[in-house]
Amino acid sequence: MTQTVIPFLFMRGGTSRGPYLNRADLPENLETLAEVLIAMVGSGHPLNIDGIGGGNAVTTKVAMLSRSSDDWADIDYFFAQVSVEDRIVDFKPTCGNILSGVGPAAIDMGLIPATGPETTVNIHAVNTGARVVAKVQTSPEGVVYDGAAAIDGVPGTAAPVALQFMDTVGGATGAFLPTGNLVDTFNDVDVTCMDVAMPMVIAKAESFGLTGYESAEALNDNTDFFAAMEAVRIKAGEAMGIANVGQSVTPKFGLLAPAHDGGTIAARYFMPWKAHPTMAVTGAQCLASCVLTPGTVAEGMAARSNDRPATITLEHASGQIDVLVDYDLTADGIDLRSAGLVRTARLLARGEVMVPRGVWAR
Structure with a gap:
């Protein structure tokens, strides 16, 4: 094989879309990882013509999953926002829409088993430190994607993914009001x-x-x-x-x-x-x-x-x-304990994505 092969799931999470990857299949070094994701998505062209991105910031997002070493969490979720045209990868933020697919992807990847008609997945958002509880509809065959839940911005209906976000205050700056002012x-x-x-x-x-x-x-x-x-x-x-x-x-x-x-x-x-x-x-x-x-x-x-x-x-x-x-x-404002939302997700494809060996030869 003249290119580096990386297994992936291609999923819609909420109103976003992108590859979901096992962190173990990727380089540890963040500079090398950024180059791999740029090549994978095809950043640097408005249509991402040489990659699997969709030419829009909501379709050039990447989720990287691993079993968590945290006592509370089942899964670590590491997020990357890849730019459409500028060949930039930002590891600072997280994405809640893409997070909608983390529970289903973790089950489909075999990182966590399905446990009944509803499987609870405790997720640690690595970028910000937030804790998120995802409730995923499952069956003996795995994740159930069909359902009656509808979210604006996505056609049709799908199975609901209930999300409960905790520890979300000050994840990037350390404060609810980073400047100390309300206005x-x-x-x-x-x-x-x-x-x-x-x-x-x-x-x-x-x-x-x-x-x-x-x-x-x-x-x-x-x-x-x-x-x-x-x-x-x-x-x-x-x-x-x-x-x-x-x-x-x-x-x-x-x-x-x-x-x-x-x-x-x-x-x-x-x-x-x-x-x-x-x-x-x-x-x-x-x-x-x-x-x-x-x-x-x-x-x-x-x-x-x-x-x-x-x-x-x-x-x-x-x-x-x-x-x-x-x-x-x-x-000083509000004491935020948690925030809950209902999203949907769907597995669109699974397989192997190719990256030039000149970018990463594993």
Whole structure:
């Protein structure tokens, strides 16, 4: 064989898609690993024509799994965001949509057995330290992918994967409010800098002359907005203590507006150089936490629930997503115990992906 062969599963997880790999089949060194993933995905071309990426940031994501040495977890989940065109791999963030497929993939890889009609998989998100409990529908034959659960942004229905996220506060920056403030101002734009599941910079859509109800396509065509947003994101990210913000997908950016379709609040999420076609699972948790915290930029845009836990319905570019947040109010904001969401996943293909030996000869 003139190329290096790597076994893989190709899966849709939530509203994202990509290869799921056994960490043991990959190089340990992160620089070499990055080159392998770039070659695998085909980063460096808008269509990822020389790889298995899909030409969009939601289809150039990679999950790497291994049995966990953690006493609590069954599976370690190491995530990589591979850029579409820039040949950059970011190991800082995690991805909750791709995480939707981690439990099913771990079972299909033989890393954990199916235990009945529902198999609980305890997942350690290596990038951020979060703990996630995934409940996967299974049978004696393995993972059950058929079902009646529907999520906006994915056609049809599939078996539900229930996710419960814990230990998500401060995973990247060490603090719920990395700047110490509920609101900061950069380039005359008020923002809330928050780190829950994903470090984010959150602003009102009206601060950029937007309604907050624009389609992802319309936002992507608005180059003036992206230039203004990126300038704010870089300054805010530096204030949050994040290094090399201009070359990293963190912090992500979010816009909020009053709900207009029966939800709690309207939201748009950025990856950050393109608008997300739906909503990131991690970003949804951060945005929901912003809505529940008094004094943030979300103040006055949504009726704050007194329920414990509270369901926050975010209206995104393709529909809605519900986040069930278990929390208490504190003097400094909220004490977040956990956030729950329901996603779906599907195994699309399995086999071997090839990487040039000049990149890695194992």
